[in-house]
Structures are given as structure tokens and as C-alpha cells.
Amino acid sequence: MTTTGPEVRWGTGRARGVLAATTLGSGMAMLDSTIVNVALPALGRELGASVSGLQWVLDGYLLTLAALILVGGAMGDRYGRRRVFRIGVVWFGVASALCGVAPSTEVLVVARALQGVGGALLTPGSLAILQSVFARGERATAIGAWSGLSGVATAVGPLVGGLLVQAWSWRLAFLVNLPVAALTWWLTARFVPETRDAGAEGRPDVLAAALCALGLAGLTGALVEAPVRGAGDPVVIGAGVVGVLALVWFGARQARGDRPTVPPSLFADRVFLLANLATFLVYGALGAVMVLLVVQLQVSLGYSPTAAGLAGLPITLLMLVLSARSGRLAERVGPRWQLVVGPLVIAVGLLLLRRVVPGGGYVDAVLPGVLVFGVGLATVVAPVTATVLAAAPDRYAGVASGVNNAVARTGTLLAVAVLPTVAGLGGADYTDPAAMTEGWRTALLVCAGLCVVAGLVASGVDNRVLASAAAKPEPAEHELAHPGECLCCGVEGPPTHLSPRGVER
Incomplete structure (x- = not known):
């Protein structure tokens, strides 16, 4: 792995700048995945969209994001993670502007697909940057902080969306990305060092x-x-x-x-495979619930868009307070128990949310499920991400991040595509409180089952993976894995292309 500067140490000004840039970049993509949810009823009314039309508004974005995120990670490894990240930020901002002025459902779906391309360039880069620039022993802490702050973006999306929709129009849910993209671009240029895989050759x-x-x-x-x-x-x-x-x-x-694009050797690693499978299941459930919750609150319980967004605020606070601590705990004691217990706690929260029906109050029906759901989410998100990256060789940081993000987005993509049908929702059912409530309760049972399976899958994860990754020595010089191959970058030939610690000459 090649970098243009020394390792970033946790607690320094540069560390805060790197964390801010990567969190804003990935958070912008995550925020946009959820901020749109609360705008769906208003969007559907203005554009005359059916349930399938609204599904395409969500899935158009998730489709290109999931499909191209692996290429985005590989491009970062090959051409420079900071460079590709910044391109993604600009692309995402331009596509967001197109979404904000879309005159029809069809145009909006196309613009959302373009947004997904930008997300595919910047999303894997955020994690790959953290994995490649922070010192080994501090990566889980950095990823934990990133998970907490990015999780806040995911959870606060419905609140921001509600405020924007009520203030003017659903179009603001997309146009709000423009100033965020500008700030992210500047922070990246100012604080983030360039890194790449020195052994990467050829084109994606x-x-x-x-x-x-x-x-x-x-x-x-x-x-x-x-x-x-x-x-x-x-x-x-x-x-x-x-x-x-x-x-x-x-x-x-x-x-x-x-x-x-994805070296098969990555999936030969049992920990990498199981952690990604757990990610697929948890994020499938998470994505579907975050879409349906804000719609159920507005359609069946009569909440305003802002009130529907505020209902999920406890998730935001729990992610902000607990995620970084969760990452540090996993680093100390191993991630397995959090990967098992977290999804099970989420499942309990989903079952509690079945009480969110017409006539239910916020304190007795909504709040208990939201609190338990948020605790489970904070328990599992940082450890599962750190586990996936720790199980992969450093040279594949971008690819490993891309795989994990692709798996998460694909889980959400398929859940959004399948769950309405499984739950019996179709046509204009999202405007009918009785039909929406029946589908909501069925969907929660399915999602709780997915989380239980995720916990069982995660029980097979090696609890020593984070400790082993932290103890792995940095190659001071270019040691040979076997005659002619460098351990640091895997390049065949004499180890003369880089100076010690992988710093470009």
C-alpha cells in the first residue's frame, strides 16, 4: 500500500479532518438513502407515482450503487482513494441537482440512478481511506467513530427530510446535498492523504x-x-x-x-464471508424498516413529515453515543458477541414496533421499539464493518470496503423490491391506512427473522480477527512472501519500487 504521508494518529487535528471528510462523504450517500423515504408520500402525490414507481425511485439509486460499488473500490485502490473519492463527491452533487429539478417519475428514476454512480465512487473510498491512513491499532476506533457519525446520517435522514418537505417541497431532500458536497470536497483536499495499492495494475x-x-x-x-x-x-x-x-x-x-474486480481469495476467508453474509441480512432488514416506518407513521397514524422524522431521533442519539464505544469494545474483547447479540436485539426492537398501529401513542407504541432497535444497531454496525476490513489484506482495503458496501446495498435493494409483495402491498396501498398497517406488521415479522438468522451466522466469526489484524506488523522494508513477491504490495520483482513503510519517493 502506498501513501503520500505518515500514518494518521487518532486524536490529532488531521485525524479529525480525515474523519470529518469521510463521514460527510459517506454520510451524504447514506442520508440520501433515508431522507427520500419520508418524502415518498409527497413525491408520490405530486408526480402521480404508484407503489412500483416509488420502489423504482428507491431502487434506481440502490441498483447502480450496489452494482458499481465494487468497481469504485477497485478504482480507488488503483488510481488513488482520495482522487476517486473526490470525483464521487462532485458526481453525487451534480446528480442530486438533477433529482431536485426532475419533472416526472421517469426522469427522477434516471437521475437517482446517476446519483448511485456517484455514491459507488465515494462510499467505498471512505472506509478504505480510514483503513489505509490510520495506524493499525487505531483503525477499529476510527471505524467505530465513522460508523456512529455515519449512522447518525442514516437515522437523521427522516427528520431532515420531514423538515425540508414541510418547509417547501420534496425537492429540497435532494438539493440539500449541494452544500454538503462542497464542504466534503474541501475537507478531503485539505486533510486526506493519498493512498493506493502499489501492486494494482491494468484497468478495472x-x-x-x-x-x-x-x-x-x-x-x-x-x-x-x-x-x-x-x-x-x-x-x-x-x-x-x-x-x-x-x-x-x-x-x-x-x-x-x-x-x-473481487479476488476470490477474499471469500475463501471464513470470517470475511460470514461477516458479509450477516451484513446482507441486517441491512436488508434495516433498509426495509427505515422505508416503511416513516410511511406507516404518516399514512396510518397521521404524523406530519417532520413528526415522522422526529420519531426516529432516539436512533440517532444512540448511534452517536454508542457506536465508537462499540468499536473500541470489539477491539478489546473481540467482535463475535456483538455480531451475535446486536442482530437479536434489533429483532426484538422490530417485534416491538408491531405496536405502531392506528391509535397507538408515541411513548407506548413507537418509542420502546425505536430504543431497542437503536441499541441493537449501535451494537453491531461498527464491529461488523471493522471485522470485514480486518479479515482482508491491507492491499485490498478498497475492494473489501466495496464488497461490504455492495453487500449492504444489495440487501436493501432486494428487501425494498421483495418486501412490499411479501407484505401484500401494491398499487395505491400506501395511501390506505388499513392496508398499510397490515403490510407493515407482516414486514416486521419477516425482517425480525432476517436479523435472527444474521445473529446465528455471525456466531461462526473468529473472535480474534481484530486482535490479529492489530498485531500484524507493518512491513518496514519490502519482505518477500515467496521469491520475487513483496508482502507489502504483492508486486513481482525486486522490492525496489518503494521506500520503507510504503511512502512514495
Whole structure:
């Protein structure tokens, strides 16, 4: 791994600048994933969108984000993580402006897809930057702080969205990204050192990215349109078949290619595999619930957009207070128990939220579930992210971050596509309190089950993974893994291309 400066130490001014830049960048993408949720009823009314139209507004963004996030991570490793991160910030800001002026549902879906491209460039870079610039023993702490602050962005999204929708229009939910993008760009230029994988060669696999995007688009299209067109409709069947074939081709290309976007060796690691599977399940449940909660509060309980956003404020506070501590605890005692207990606590919170029905009050129906849900989220988010990155070699920091983010977004993407159908929601049901409540309660049962499975999966994680990663020595010189290959960067040939500690000459 190559860097243009010394390691960043926790507690310094530069550390705070790096954390601020990466948190604002990833938080902007996370905020946009949730801020839109509270705007859906108003957006649907103004643009005349159906349930499937609203699903595409959400999934158009998640689709390109999940499909291209691996390429974004690989591009950061190859061309420089700071450089790609900054490009992503600018792209995201421009696409947000397009979303804010969209005249129709169709135009908005296209603009959201473009937003996802920007998110795919900046999201994996934020974690990869933390993993590559902070000293080894301080990475879990930095990631914990990042998780807490980024989690705040996710949880505060409905509140901000509610205030903006009531202040003027749902369009502000997108236009608010412009000043945030400008500040993030400046902080990155000012504080973040450049890092890259010195062993990366060639260009990212564009065909693999296209296959991944086509596969996810086909499956998502089939799942979203099946309730509208019917499962036997030729368009639905064709989209599903194309999606499956594209994903199979993508997997085969990754397994057999000389320079795969995702090295198969990463998934050969049991910890990496299990932690990502747990991520998929937890974020699938999280994404679906955060969408449905604000809609249920507005449609079935009569909350205003701002009140619906305020209902989730305890999640914000719990993430802010507990996530960094959760990361430090995982570093001291190992992450396994938090990866097991966290999803189970989330499941309990989801079951409590089944009391959010017409006639229920905030204190007795909403608050207990939100509090328990927030505690579970704060327990698991930082440890699962740190575990995934610790299980991967340093040279693959960008790819590992991209994989984990892609897994999380794909979980949310598929949950948003599938869950309304499973819960019996379709057409204009999101405007009918009785139908919305019935679907809401069914969806919570499904999501609680996903979290229980996630906890069981995480029980197989090696509890020593963070300690082993922290104890791994930094290569002072370029040691050889075997004759002709450098441990630091994996480049074949004499270890003369870098100076000690990976600093560019």
C-alpha cells in the first residue's frame, strides 16, 4: 500500500479532518438513502407515482450503487482513494441537482440512478481511506467513530427530510446535498492523504461491472414488476432470466479472470464471508424498516413529515453515543458477541414496533421499539464493518470496503423490491391506512427473522480477527512472501519500487 504521508494518529487535528471528510462523504450517500423515504408520500402525490414507481425511485439509486460499488473500490485502490473519492463527491452533487429539478417519475428514476454512480465512487473510498491512513491499532476506533457519525446520517435522514418537505417541497431532500458536497470536497483536499495499492495494475473490469449491473437490474425489475404485470408476463420472465444469467457470468468471470474486480481469495476467508453474509441480512432488514416506518407513521397514524422524522431521533442519539464505544469494545474483547447479540436485539426492537398501529401513542407504541432497535444497531454496525476490513489484506482495503458496501446495498435493494409483495402491498396501498398497517406488521415479522438468522451466522466469526489484524506488523522494508513477491504490495520483482513503510519517493 502506498501513501503520500505518515500514518494518521487518532486524536490529532488531521485525524479529525480525515474523519470529518469521510463521514460527510459517506454520510451524504447514506442520508440520501433515508431522507427520500419520508418524502415518498409527497413525491408520490405530486408526480402521480404508484407503489412500483416509488420502489423504482428507491431502487434506481440502490441498483447502480450496489452494482458499481465494487468497481469504485477497485478504482480507488488503483488510481488513488482520495482522487476517486473526490470525483464521487462532485458526481453525487451534480446528480442530486438533477433529482431536485426532475419533472416526472421517469426522469427522477434516471437521475437517482446517476446519483448511485456517484455514491459507488465515494462510499467505498471512505472506509478504505480510514483503513489505509490510520495506524493499525487505531483503525477499529476510527471505524467505530465513522460508523456512529455515519449512522447518525442514516437515522437523521427522516427528520431532515420531514423538515425540508414541510418547509417547501420534496425537492429540497435532494438539493440539500449541494452544500454538503462542497464542504466534503474541501475537507478531503485539505486533510486526506493519498493512498493506493502499489501492486494494482491494468484497468478495472468494465465488463464485470456491466454484468453485475445488468444482473441486479434484471432481478430487481422482475421482483418489482411481477405484482403489477403478473409473474407469467414475458417482460417479468425475461428480466429475471437475463438477471440470473448475467450474475452467473459475472461470478464465472471473477473466478477465472486474471485480475478480477473481487479476488476470490477474499471469500475463501471464513470470517470475511460470514461477516458479509450477516451484513446482507441486517441491512436488508434495516433498509426495509427505515422505508416503511416513516410511511406507516404518516399514512396510518397521521404524523406530519417532520413528526415522522422526529420519531426516529432516539436512533440517532444512540448511534452517536454508542457506536465508537462499540468499536473500541470489539477491539478489546473481540467482535463475535456483538455480531451475535446486536442482530437479536434489533429483532426484538422490530417485534416491538408491531405496536405502531392506528391509535397507538408515541411513548407506548413507537418509542420502546425505536430504543431497542437503536441499541441493537449501535451494537453491531461498527464491529461488523471493522471485522470485514480486518479479515482482508491491507492491499485490498478498497475492494473489501466495496464488497461490504455492495453487500449492504444489495440487501436493501432486494428487501425494498421483495418486501412490499411479501407484505401484500401494491398499487395505491400506501395511501390506505388499513392496508398499510397490515403490510407493515407482516414486514416486521419477516425482517425480525432476517436479523435472527444474521445473529446465528455471525456466531461462526473468529473472535480474534481484530486482535490479529492489530498485531500484524507493518512491513518496514519490502519482505518477500515467496521469491520475487513483496508482502507489502504483492508486486513481482525486486522490492525496489518503494521506500520503507510504503511512502512514495
